Amino acid sequence: MTRRNGDRDDQEIVVLSLKEKRSMLLNVGPQHPAMHGIVHITVELEGETVTSADVEIGYLHRAFEKMCEQGPYNNAIPYTDRLNYVSPLINNIGYCLAVEKLLGVKAPERAQYIRVIMSEISRVTDHLTCIGASAMELGAFTVFLYMIKAREYLYEILEEVTGARLTISYARVGGLKSDLPEGFEEKCRKALKETYKILKEVEALLNKNRIFVDRLKDIGVxxxxxxxxxxxxxxxxxxxxxxxxxxxxxxxxxYDRLDFDIPIGEHGDNLDRYYVRMEEMHQSIRITEQALRDLPKGEISAGDFGRVLTAAEMVDQAKMGQTGDFKTVEVDLDPTLEGTTKRYHDDVYSDDKRVSLPAKEDTYGNIEGLMNHFKLVMHGHGLRPPKGEAYFPVEGANGELGFYVVSDGSDRPYRVRVRPPCFAIMSALHKMVVGEMVADIVPTFGSVNMIGGELDR
Amino acid sequence: MNLAEKIKQKYSSMVLEATAIAGGDPTIVAKKETIKNLMTALRDDVDFQFNVLMDLFGVDYLFWEEKEKRFEVVYNIYSISKKHRLFVKVPVKETDAALDSVTDVWPAANWFEREVWDMFGIRFNGHPNLKRILMYEEFKGHPLRKDYPYNKRQPLIGPMH
Known part of the structure; x- marks a missing residue:
C-alpha cells in the first residue's frame, strides 16, 4: 500500500490508546427522559464504567422558603403542595403540624384520622409512581400502565375529598379545609381493594422476572x-x-394507635428498595383500613338541618335581626367555598378562635363570627404564634420531611425551613453510581425517587 | 435532667446555653469556634451517639433586637439508636460570617453547607467544594438574607459559550 504525505499512521494510534487511559465525559440531563424533573449528572466514563459522577441540582428552584416569609401563615399551604407534587398531602399536613406545634393547638380527633388516611393514600400514590416509572425505564411498560391505573383510583378519591388532583391545599392550621364527602368510606375501601389487586399483579410480573431482577440486584449499593x-x-x-x-x-x-410494620431490607441495593416500597404500600393500605374503621363519627355532619338560605339572604336576614332559627339553617355557597359550611367544617376544624375561621353560617349570621373571620384574614392580624421556633418531622414518602418554622410574633412566618428528604439522598447519589455501568444510572436514579419540587424548593 | 442540660454539663466549655424550642425539643446554643470538636464529640460519645445529621440551615435575625449576632446556623442531629434529637444553634456575626465545616464529621453536611453559603453567605472553612448549589454562579447576593428583596430581578445570563 502506498502512503501519501500527511497520512496518519494507523498503527501508531492503536499503540497510543493502549498506553494512555481514555475517559469520556458524558452529560446526563438536565433534559433527559430518565431524569425525572430536571437534574444534571456529569459522569466520567471509562468504557462503560462510571469512574466519577458529579450531581448538579437547582434547576427547579422557586424560592419556596423566601416566598413563605412574604405572606400570612395559611398562605404558605399552596406552596407546600408544590414541594413533593406526587404526595402533596403529606407536605400540607407536615407544615400545618409544625405551625400547630408552635401555637400549641391540636386538630380535632376526626381531623387527625383523616390526615392519617390522606397521608397513607398519598404514600401509596408516591410509591406507585416511583416503582411504575423506574420499571418503565427498564422496559416493563405494562407495570407502568397498571400502576398508573391504580394511582388513578386513588387520585379519584383524593379529588373527591380535596377538589383537586395535584394542587390540593387540603390541610389548614388547626384542622382541614372540609370534612369527607358522603359515601367516602365505601369508595375508599373499594379503591384500596383495586389497588391491592394491582399490586399483586405487579408482584407477579416483576418479583421473579429475570430481566427486572438482574437489572436491580446488587446495583446501586x-x-x-x-x-x-x-x-x-x-x-x-x-x-x-x-x-x-x-x-x-x-x-x-x-399513628401510635394503629398497628403496622416497618419493612426493612438488608443489602441496600435497588432490588431491596423495590421490595421495601412494595411492602410499604401494603402497610399503608393496612393503616388506611384501620383508620377508616376507627374514624370517629362527626356530630355535626350527621345533625339535622332545616332551611337552606343563600349567602345574600342570610346576611340580609341577620341584618334585620331575624336570626330565630339560624342554628339549623344551612347556607348555600358558591362552589369555590365548598366545605366551609357547618356540616363539613366544625368536626374537622379546631374550635380555637385564634386559628380557625368560623363556619360560613356564623360569618354571615352573627357578629361574633363575622369579627372572628375578619380578625383572622385582615392584614396585620391573622394567625399569630408566639415568638419562637418549632420543628415537626413527618414521614414523607421519601423519608423524614420536617418543617422548622420561626415566628417573630407577627402574622407572617419569619422563616420556614423544610428538610427535603431527597436532598440528602441526592447528595449520596455519586456514591452509588461510581463503579457501576452507565446503564445502571437509570435504575439507581429511579430508586432515589427524586422529586424536583422538593429537592430544589 | 433533660438531654440539653446533660450535654451542657458534659461539654460546658463548648456550650453556651441549654434551652428548648416549642414542644420542649432540646436545644443547645454552642460556641462558634469549637463547633467541629463539639459535633465530633456528640457523634462519638456513647451516651449520645448522634449518628445522623438530619438538617443544617441558617436563619437571618436581622430585625430581632434581642439577638446580638445576625445569623444563626442550626444543626438538627438525631441518634438512631438512642432515638433522640438535638438542635444545636450557633450564633454567627455578620462581620465574621464563617465557621468550621462539619463535612468530615457527617458527609451529609456537604450539600447542606453549600446551601447555607448560597442562601445566606456564611462561609464554611475546610469545606471541599463550597460553591452555590441552588442558585447559579453568576447570581449576585444571597437570597434568603432579610435585606434581599423577594421581588428583586437579576439580569438574564446567556449560555457560557
Missing amino acids: ISQQDALAYGVTGPFLRSTGVDYDVRKAQPYLV
Whole structure:
C-alpha cells in the first residue's frame, strides 16, 4: 500500500490508546427522559464504567422558603403542595403540624384520622409512581400502565375529598379545609381493594422476572454506614436494614394507635428498595383500613338541618335581626367555598378562635363570627404564634420531611425551613453510581425517587 | 435532667446555653469556634451517639433586637439508636460570617453547607467544594438574607459559550 504525505499512521494510534487511559465525559440531563424533573449528572466514563459522577441540582428552584416569609401563615399551604407534587398531602399536613406545634393547638380527633388516611393514600400514590416509572425505564411498560391505573383510583378519591388532583391545599392550621364527602368510606375501601389487586399483579410480573431482577440486584449499593452518614432516611435507609421511620420513632397524629410494620431490607441495593416500597404500600393500605374503621363519627355532619338560605339572604336576614332559627339553617355557597359550611367544617376544624375561621353560617349570621373571620384574614392580624421556633418531622414518602418554622410574633412566618428528604439522598447519589455501568444510572436514579419540587424548593 | 442540660454539663466549655424550642425539643446554643470538636464529640460519645445529621440551615435575625449576632446556623442531629434529637444553634456575626465545616464529621453536611453559603453567605472553612448549589454562579447576593428583596430581578445570563 502506498502512503501519501500527511497520512496518519494507523498503527501508531492503536499503540497510543493502549498506553494512555481514555475517559469520556458524558452529560446526563438536565433534559433527559430518565431524569425525572430536571437534574444534571456529569459522569466520567471509562468504557462503560462510571469512574466519577458529579450531581448538579437547582434547576427547579422557586424560592419556596423566601416566598413563605412574604405572606400570612395559611398562605404558605399552596406552596407546600408544590414541594413533593406526587404526595402533596403529606407536605400540607407536615407544615400545618409544625405551625400547630408552635401555637400549641391540636386538630380535632376526626381531623387527625383523616390526615392519617390522606397521608397513607398519598404514600401509596408516591410509591406507585416511583416503582411504575423506574420499571418503565427498564422496559416493563405494562407495570407502568397498571400502576398508573391504580394511582388513578386513588387520585379519584383524593379529588373527591380535596377538589383537586395535584394542587390540593387540603390541610389548614388547626384542622382541614372540609370534612369527607358522603359515601367516602365505601369508595375508599373499594379503591384500596383495586389497588391491592394491582399490586399483586405487579408482584407477579416483576418479583421473579429475570430481566427486572438482574437489572436491580446488587446495583446501586449503599452501605448502612454511608446511608446514615449522608443523612439518608425513608425507604432508602430502610433498604439498608435500619428500621428508622418517623411514624414509629416519634409517633405523630394517631399513628401510635394503629398497628403496622416497618419493612426493612438488608443489602441496600435497588432490588431491596423495590421490595421495601412494595411492602410499604401494603402497610399503608393496612393503616388506611384501620383508620377508616376507627374514624370517629362527626356530630355535626350527621345533625339535622332545616332551611337552606343563600349567602345574600342570610346576611340580609341577620341584618334585620331575624336570626330565630339560624342554628339549623344551612347556607348555600358558591362552589369555590365548598366545605366551609357547618356540616363539613366544625368536626374537622379546631374550635380555637385564634386559628380557625368560623363556619360560613356564623360569618354571615352573627357578629361574633363575622369579627372572628375578619380578625383572622385582615392584614396585620391573622394567625399569630408566639415568638419562637418549632420543628415537626413527618414521614414523607421519601423519608423524614420536617418543617422548622420561626415566628417573630407577627402574622407572617419569619422563616420556614423544610428538610427535603431527597436532598440528602441526592447528595449520596455519586456514591452509588461510581463503579457501576452507565446503564445502571437509570435504575439507581429511579430508586432515589427524586422529586424536583422538593429537592430544589 | 433533660438531654440539653446533660450535654451542657458534659461539654460546658463548648456550650453556651441549654434551652428548648416549642414542644420542649432540646436545644443547645454552642460556641462558634469549637463547633467541629463539639459535633465530633456528640457523634462519638456513647451516651449520645448522634449518628445522623438530619438538617443544617441558617436563619437571618436581622430585625430581632434581642439577638446580638445576625445569623444563626442550626444543626438538627438525631441518634438512631438512642432515638433522640438535638438542635444545636450557633450564633454567627455578620462581620465574621464563617465557621468550621462539619463535612468530615457527617458527609451529609456537604450539600447542606453549600446551601447555607448560597442562601445566606456564611462561609464554611475546610469545606471541599463550597460553591452555590441552588442558585447559579453568576447570581449576585444571597437570597434568603432579610435585606434581599423577594421581588428583586437579576439580569438574564446567556449560555457560557
